[in-house]
Amino acid sequence: MNAGKEIVRFEKAGLAYEEAPETLSDISMTLREGEFRFLTGPSGAGKTSLLKMIYLAHKPTRGRFFLFGEDAMEAPREALPALRRRIGVVFQEFRLLDHFTAYENVALPMKVAGVNQNQYREDVSELLNWVGLGDRMDAKPATLSGGEKQRVALARALVSKPDLILADEPTGNVDPAMGERIMKLFVELNKLGAAVIVATHDLHLVQSIGKPVLRIANGKVTRSAGAGGAG
Amino acid sequence: MTQAEETKKRGKSAGDKPARRGLFRRGTAPLLPEAGAAGAPLTAVIAVMSFLAVLAMATLLIVNHAASEWTSALRSEITVQVKGASAEDISNGVEAAMRVLNDTDGVLEATAQSQKDSAALLEPWLGEGNVEAFLTIPAIIEVKASPALRDNLDLLRNRLAAAAPGASLDDHARWHDRLASAARSGQALAFGVFLLVMGAACAISIFAARAGLAANHEIVSVLHLVGATDAFIAAEVQRRFFILGLRGALIGLAAALAALVLAGLAVRAGGGADNFLPDLRLGGWMVLWLVTAPIATCLVTALTARLTVLNTLSKQY
Numbered sequence: 001m002n003a004g005k006e007i008v009r010f011e012k013a014g015l016a017y018e019e020a021p022e023t024l025s026d027i028s029m030t031l032r033e034g035e036f037r038f039l040t041g042p043s044g045a046g047k048t049s050l051l052k053m054i055y056l057a058h059k060p061t062r063g064r065f066f067l068f069g070e071d072a073m074e075a076p077r078e079a080l081p082a083l084r085r086r087i088g089v090v091f092q093e094f095r096l097l098d099h100f101t102a103y104e105n106v107a108l109p110m111k112v113a114g115v116n117q118n119q120y121r122e123d124v125s126e127l128l129n130w131v132g133l134g135d136r137m138d139a140k141p142a143t144l145s146g147g148e149k150q151r152v153a154l155a156r157a158l159v160s161k162p163d164l165i166l167a168d169e170p171t172g173n174v175d176p177a178m179g180e181r182i183m184k185l186f187v188e189l190n191k192l193g194a195a196v197i198v199a200t201h202d203l204h205l206v207q208s209i210g211k212p213v214l215r216i217a218n219g220k221v222t223r224s225a226g227a228g229g230a231g
Numbered sequence: 232m233t234q235a236e237e238t239k240k241r242g243k244s245a246g247d248k249p250a251r252r253g254l255f256r257r258g259t260a261p262l263l264p265e266a267g268a269a270g271a272p273l274t275a276v277i278a279v280m281s282f283l284a285v286l287a288m289a290t291l292l293i294v295n296h297a298a299s300e301w302t303s304a305l306r307s308e309i310t311v312q313v314k315g316a317s318a319e320d321i322s323n324g325v326e327a328a329m330r331v332l333n334d335t336d337g338v339l340e341a342t343a344q345s346q347k348d349s350a351a352l353l354e355p356w357l358g359e360g361n362v363e364a365f366l367t368i369p370a371i372i373e374v375k376a377s378p379a380l381r382d383n384l385d386l387l388r389n390r391l392a393a394a395a396p397g398a399s400l401d402d403h404a405r406w407h408d409r410l411a412s413a414a415r416s417g418q419a420l421a422f423g424v425f426l427l428v429m430g431a432a433c434a435i436s437i438f439a440a441r442a443g444l445a446a447n448h449e450i451v452s453v454l455h456l457v458g459a460t461d462a463f464i465a466a467e468v469q470r471r472f473f474i475l476g477l478r479g480a481l482i483g484l485a486a487a488l489a490a491l492v493l494a495g496l497a498v499r500a501g502g503g504a505d506n507f508l509p510d511l512r513l514g515g516w517m518v519l520w521l522v523t524a525p526i527a528t529c530l531v532t533a534l535t536a537r538l539t540v541l542n543t544l545s546k547q548y
């Protein structure tokens with residue numbers, strides 16, 4: 001298991017928002033190819049903040065951070081889009097574009113990568129069908145429920161077949177059955193090779209999946225259960 | 232299979248539907264919503280800029296055209312003036328001067344104005360029949376000169392002085408120089424106005440592009456997070472500004488052409504002023520030149536927007 005390539009590595013990284021005291025301090029962790037981690041911790045502990053550093057929305061304010069083997073803190077700005085394209089993110093607040101339809105939102109990463117529509121049209125439709133929104137493809141986010149938006153966000157995160165999937169409370173707005181389905185999907189995608197980090201405070205779900213758990217508290221990450229010797 | 236075909240069709244209709252909104256776009260909706268680039272007000276300002284740019288360009292062309300007509304008319308004409316103490320002196324001088332002129336290469340035509348003609352010109356001021364009594368009017372010989380002769384008048388000037396002591400040669404150089412420099416300053420002024428208008432279009436575009444980015448902050452952020460490059464976002468904004476700019480520029484051009492045509496009609500209705508006022512009629516070549524003004528406005532707007540976006544984004548993570 002240790003043989004897998006490094007996907008994410010933090011060394012004594014810290015994150016402070018502007019003048020505020022550090023939200024995260026002394027983060028050291030490694031995520032390798034093929035690994036699946038839950039990220040738990042009380043509300044406000046910094047789960048979202050840690051994911052933000054990984055998906056290159058916030059630069060760590062100290063320490064070192066490597067992404068797909070590249071030093072992400074030293075990488076020139078021009079190198080960032082290529083790294084971001086290898087990550088699929090389900091944002092806690094969905095972050096769908098309001099003037100786009102569900103279809104267009106899901107297609108966005110492909111369009112941004114300059115892929116011809118003929119090459120992703122079927123994938124987008126298929127994904128939307130899979131999350132049960134086959135009949136809402138032309139709907140704007142404003143007309144969708146919270147759970148439907150979450151599923152559109154999920155489809156957008158997966159459409160480019162990313163090497164790393166980050167999900168921030170992906171089951172927060174869906175019913176338990178759909179929540180379980182989504183978790184099973186992450187497990188399947190993980191089997192197909194994607195590294196996965198799911199931030200959640202749904203401990204019941206965490207237990208039912210049985211994957212290693214990272215716990216954030218007091219600005220630090222600790223491994224809490226059966227990490228299988230990784231990292 | 233039928234399922235796949237159905238979803239394919241669905242995908243297509245989802246992709247085609249918004250295309251109707253964006254005039255120049257096919258496939259999917261524009262990445263930035265319409266309000267983002269302050270659509271209508273920006274179009275209006277660009278229209279005004281384009282209007283002014285076309286008028287500045289028209290002024291440049293009209294001054295240029297008029298100046299070259301005036302100066303070329305002046306350049307081909309020189310005047311020989313013959314003075315004398317008496318009418319007889321003068322007519323002898325004229326004869327001698329005409330001999331010299333007719334004997335000079337490059338003189339295309341030399342016409343001595345009769346004393347009567349000269350007197351007729353002065354009569355309105357001095358009263359009929361009084362002219363000769365008061366003055367011994369110098370005689371005028373109008374000469375059409377070839378450009379070669381025009382550029383080298385010294386020999387002719389010397390020969391005239393030798394043959395007819397009362398004769399002097401006026402090549403209108405003073406007038407020519409004055410007109411040319413007046414035309415040059417007119418052109419410089421018009422060009423300056425044109426540049427100022429371009430500068431203003433630039434400033435407005437910077438302002439609007441920044442406001443657009445700020446208003447669309449969330450969209451830009453999401454675009455970055457799904458892997459968009461700055462160039463991709465800048466190209467999107469540039470395309471948007473180009474379309475708005477083109478729309479505004481065409482409106483401005485149409486308004487300016489209408490204004491010029493009206494001004495041209497007004498000048499022609501004025502009738503007698505024909506020889507004095509510049510010709511406002513629009514030749515085909517002139518319209519072509521005028522079209523460069525809105526094109527410049529439009530390109531300046533779009534390129535400025537692109538550079539503004541690239542510059543602003545380069546400061547983000």
Ligand SMILES: Nc1ncnc2c1ncn2[C@@H]1O[C@H](COP(=O)(O)OP(=O)(O)O)[C@@H](O)[C@H]1O
Pocket residue numbers: 017020023041042043044045046047048049050
């Ligand atoms: N953009 C921000 N600016 C300032 N403080 C922030 C920002 N985002 C989060 N925080 C703060 O950082 C802490 C961790 O927040 P977050 O990472 O969202 O926690 P979690 O996802 O675990 O609930 C909180 O105290 C929150 O107030």
Ligand SMILES: [Mg+2]
Pocket residue numbers: 047048049092168
């Ligand atoms: Mg959170």
